[in-house]
Amino acid sequence: MAVSALIRSVMTGVLAGSALVLGVVAAADPARAESIRVLVGQDVALLTVRSEGDVAVITETGDTKVLHPPLQVSARKEGLEVNGRHLSGGYILIRPVMSQLSLKMSKEEGQRSGNGGFTGSAQGAELSVSGALRILHKGRLLSVVNQLDLEEYVKGVVPSEVNSAWHPEMLKVQAVAARTYALYNKMLSGGREYDVVATTQDQVYRGRSGVDRRVEEAVESTRGIVVTYQRAPIYAAFSSTAAGPTEDAVNVWANKDLPYLKGVECPFDLDSPYYQWKANVKVEQLEQSLRRQGFSIGTVATITPILYSRAGRVARLRILHSNGETVLRGEDLRKAVGYTVIPSTQFEVESMGAEVVFTGYGAGHAVGLCQWGAKELAELGYSYDSILQYYYPGTELHQVASTQVLAPPTLPAP
Incomplete structure (x- = not known):
């Protein structure tokens, strides 16, 4: 057909x-707006917030201060600091008075580039958001949540x-x-x-x-x-x-x-650029990746799909290695090696030497x-x-x- x-x-x-x-x-x-809380940053050491206008900084106890950006927020053992000033409580809320907020996160204090724990943008980018920011104190680090209209x-x-x-x-x-x-x-x-x-x-x-x-x-x-x-x-x-x-x-x-x-x-x-793909993975890299995921893997000898789903994707595969045999899900292999390296579980093992050559179709679950x-x-x-x-x-x-x-x-x- x-x-x-x-x-x-x-x-x-x-x-x-x-x-x-x-x-x-x-x-x-x-007139009736649903809100949503989006985690945009984890394990952040330094957060820089900018806005074209003033912002309100509200503490957990309800104290409010109107400040002019830029703001630099960091964590100390005893709480949060904004532009070097200690604020008590487990979190602060930063809300723009008029305009939107722009933020940049870094892993190391004093670092001005790189995305650190920034989950929502490319390396080195600044994120412009609507709504407000809730900055959570997590030991010596921060979590950053964007609260906004759905x-x-x-x-x-x-x-x-x-x-x-x-x-x-x-x-x-x-x-x-x-x-x-x-x-x-x-x-x-x-x-x-x-x-x-x-x-x-x-x-x-x-x-x-x-x-x-x-x-x-x-x-x-x-x-x-x-x-x-x-x-x-x-x-x-x-x-x-x-x-x-x-x-x-x-x-x-x-x-x-x-x-x-x-x-x-x-x-x-059929027009998707990800419809068909090939991936070459070094055996040593594959072994290390599986070990990091908790699998007791020795030197890998063979990788064989042994069970397929109704739709033809790898449900289970067997890995023979120097420590014995390990059976895992196709999704476990993707997670270990990398979702962008093995785009889907619709694959076959084409060849194996110093590298494993996977050929497959599709991208995503x-x-x-x-x-x-x-x-x-x-x-x-x-x-x-x-x-x-x-x-x-x-x-x-x-x-x-x-x-x-x-x-x-x-x-x-x-």
């Missing part, structure tokens, strides 16, 4: 139900995860997925000091970097809309390139046997939304809601009241 015919075939059923789903989406209420956060995620020049419907897809993922994690954050992390551990967030008119329009036109299952926000997993059927979530995360994260056909991402597949569907004229419902089967789109936090649905034990 030709790809175009297959696309029409797999999408027909989804399109048939999309009008009913859109009918339950209520009008957004911009929709402003989504605007920062969209261009960090996909190219803002992509089709407008694809940008809407990414906006709704990012918003849904954030709300789901907020529901489960409990006593944590943050809801999401600004890296691929959750979803990439680089503040206002890359936010343009197209991103603004995609987020505003879907404001408050989330993907739901049993009327609760779903765990909206997404990754770059499936290169075949998407994966059942339980094969990647044992505790997430979710009905809406079952594999679907995805012949749509392949659970849920395939970004490059969604891009192609958007370009073919499919709407953002139909694309989302295809990749998250059995779901609906709803407008979530801004102050409402829903409980996740009760699911059978895996």
Whole structure:
């Protein structure tokens, strides 16, 4: 079957139900704003904060001082220091009086370049953010949390995860997925000091970097809309390139046997630059990487995939080495060697000598939304809601009241 015919075939059923789903989406209420707490920095020794106007510095005890930036924040054993002045308490809140905040973090005090524990930006970059900063005292180091409006956060995620020049419907897809993922994690954050992390551990967030008119329009036109299952926000997993059927979530995360994260056909991402790849890994490097992850590995002799998922990805592999035999998950190997080195678990071992040569397809865990597949569907004229419902089967789109936090649905034990 030709790809175009297959696309029409797999999408027909989804399109048939999309009008009913859109009918339950209520009008957004911009006056009621949901907030989100984003961990943008850990193990930071020195934080520099800039703003075009004054900022309010609020201590844990409620004392407020209005200061003119730049501010330099560091940690001492007994508390925090701002521009050399000691402030008592476990945290401070920095809120701009009028404009946005820019921040730079470093690992060593006195260092003025490098990102240190900066989780949300490239090396040496300054992060411009909306909202406020909560600076937490962690011994002699700092954790930095950006507290901001959920929709402003989504605007920062969209261009960090996909190219803002992509089709407008694809940008809407990414906006709704990012918003849904954030709300789901907020529901489960409990006593944590943050809801999401600004890296691929959750979803990439680089503040206002890359936010343009197209991103603004995609987020505003879907404001408050989330993907739901049993009327609760779903765990909206997404990754770059499936290169075949998407994966059942339980094969990647044992505790997430979710009905809406079952594999679907995805012949749509052939244009992805990550569709096919090859990786050369030195055997010595592989051995060291596995040992750092806690595996008792000797000198490696062979690496053999022994079990595949329904979608064709490596579920288990056997490593024969001088200390014996070790069986591990394909995802464990990716984590040890590096997610960018081995982009997916859809691989084979082509050859092995001083280096192991892996050949494979796709990038990411392949659970849920395939970004490059969604891009192609958007370009073919499919709407953002139909694309989302295809990749998250059995779901609906709803407008979530801004102050409402829903409980996740009760699911059978895996």
